[in-house]
Amino acid sequence: MKSELEGATHPDEGSIERALPGVNRRFDEMGVTMKLGFQKLNERLLEKQRHRENSEDGRATQRRRLDLAVQLTEVAMKICQDGGGGSDNGVATVTDGGGSESEDGGGVSVSVGHDVRSRTPQSVRQMYNEYFGLCGFVNVPVEGGLFGLEMGGKEWRKHFSAADSRFFSRMQQVVEAVDREAKAKTKEVTDVLDEFDTWFVEKRRAFSPFVELLQAKKLVPQGKNRMSR
Helix, strand or coil: CHHHHHCCCCHHHHCHHHHHHHHHHHHHHHHHHHHHHHHHHHHHHHHHHHHHHHHHHHHHHHHHHHHHHHHHHHHHHHHHHHHHCCHHHCCCCCCCCCCEEEECCCCCEEEECCCCCCCCCCCHHHHHHHHHCCHHHCCCCCCCHHHHHHHCCCHHHCCCCHHHHHHHHHHHHHHHHHHHHHHHCCCCHHHHHHHHHHHHHHCCCCHHHHHHHHHHCCCCCCCCCCCCC
8 A cells, every 4th residue: 555655646646545445455355364263263162162061961971870870770679679570560571682783972882773662561660660771671772771772862763653752752751750759759669650550550551541641640741741850
């Protein structure tokens, strides 16, 4: 701009307007450079934030798994000693015969393609045991049962049909209702399971009418709404 002003031969040519095109170009170039610089900085900050969140999520997940393992060990001892692993309660010792294993982002082994064994449940206790991998469902298909799979994400049930997904969602609601009722009434889980199984038998072990009964008692939510545990 200085050279352009010094080279002016006419008074009007020495005005700032004559140099503005060059100034605007330089400002435009500076703007592009600064924009790219801030964009790269923002990308680095976001990457660090994602890394930090993943690390925190991983630690939190590990703590939840350890806490759950302790709780389920105590519950399993009571349920299985109370006859929860016998065929009279609709629970049979099974081995996993389907699905394949893969690694998720947190390094957790999940069984892709595994199917729920309690699709036609004989008792609420059976569903509870399968969901948490207790008694006859130990390590089926992984430690912690279906809950253990859920901790690794939903990929394991991507093969579910709409009916399978609906059943699994209701199964989760029933299991959560058992835990919620035990905490709310300060009862043993085994006592709540006995109570739920009494209602289940009253409904002739028909799952949908049983869920409707729990909904009427406000123990499970209507429709797709989920209650907090």
